[in-house]
Amino acid sequence: MIVVPCYNEGRRLPVSDFRRFLERPGAELLFVDDGSTDNTVEVLRGICAGSEGRATLLECGKNGGKAEAVRRGMRAALLSGAAYAGYWDADLATPLDDIAEFLNVLDARPEIDMVFGSRVKLLGRKVERHAMRHYLGRVFATAASLVLRMAVYDTQCGAKVFRAVPATAGLFDEPFCSRWVFDVEVFARYIRKLGSSSAAAARIYEFPLMVWRDVAGSKVKPADFLVALRDIVRIYWKYMRNA
Numbered sequence: 001m002i003v004v005p006c007y008n009e010g011r012r013l014p015v016s017d018f019r020r021f022l023e024r025p026g027a028e029l030l031f032v033d034d035g036s037t038d039n040t041v042e043v044l045r046g047i048c049a050g051s052e053g054r055a056t057l058l059e060c061g062k063n064g065g066k067a068e069a070v071r072r073g074m075r076a077a078l079l080s081g082a083a084y085a086g087y088w089d090a091d092l093a094t095p096l097d098d099i100a101e102f103l104n105v106l107d108a109r110p111e112i113d114m115v116f117g118s119r120v121k122l123l124g125r126k127v128e129r130h131a132m133r134h135y136l137g138r139v140f141a142t143a144a145s146l147v148l149r150m151a152v153y154d155t156q157c158g159a160k161v162f163r164a165v166p167a168t169a170g171l172f173d174e175p176f177c178s179r180w181v182f183d184v185e186v187f188a189r190y191i192r193k194l195g196s197s198s199a200a201a202a203r204i205y206e207f208p209l210m211v212w213r214d215v216a217g218s219k220v221k222p223a224d225f226l227v228a229l230r231d232i233v234r235i236y237w238k239y240m241r242n243a
């Protein structure tokens with residue numbers, strides 16, 4: 001089951017891509033609307049109505065931010081009985097086709113618990129990121145790697161799939177102390193659960209995406225980079241200081 005957090009996405013949602021995805025055997029989507037003030041809910045209800053129960057909508061009512069919406073959705077998805085649970089940005093900056101590739105990794109490598117999209121700008125791939133966000137992203141990933149004591153290339157890609165097993169159960173139970181960089185907090189919780197960064201690193205797979213594009217209409221503002229750095233310090237203090 002894949003969780004799709006949505007906030008004022010009425011105009012950006014690639015409806016036909018979601019419909020096509022739902023025709024695949026076993027495909028399940030859980031949209032989480034977060035108090036959108038546009039027509040997001042109507043658009044999502046339209047997708048769910050034609051899905052024969054394979055797409056559902058969770059409505060949070062008041063806007064609580066992406067972290068909280070993903071947390072609620074992932075908690076439900078991990079408890080749903082599905083073998084895998086993941087989350088995926090609604091703008092489909094990462095195409096839905098990659099979900100099948102991520103699941104192939106989980107099927108082929110039983111020791112892996114999580115597969116995360118990684119935006120590595122290699123020749124022969126189409127990873128199109130604004131230069132500024134690319135460089136800020138590199139600074140941020142370096143800071144996150146130091147805090148986590150684990151070399152992660154890209155913590156912030158909004159395309160992640162988890163195996164529903166005891167090691168990942170509970171990762172989304174408690175509210176996050178970070179706003180945008182809750183992904184780093186998920187890594188920190190997993191490290192705490194397994195006992196060390198090296199044990200966690202052995203069970204995480206970063207998947208270099210073939211295609212990724214910066215979709216216009218992002219809700220992340222330049223000042224959020226500073227919030228992200230503050231939250232990295234919070235995460236260090238809460239999870240990693242005594243680890």
Ligand SMILES: Nc1nc2c(ncn2[C@@H]2O[C@H](COP(=O)(O)OP(=O)(O)O)[C@@H](O)[C@H]2O)c(=O)[nH]1
Pocket residue numbers: 004005006007008009032033034063064065066067069070088089090091093158217218219220
């Ligand atoms: N539920 C919820 N989702 C949000 C919120 N803000 C952003 N999102 C979702 O987070 C995902 C990524 O947002 P986006 O603005 O594209 O960020 P960017 O790709 O990192 O620039 C999309 O699915 C958004 O709808 C929010 O306040 N609540």
Ligand SMILES: [Mg+2]
Pocket residue numbers: 089091093214215218
């Ligand atoms: Mg985006």
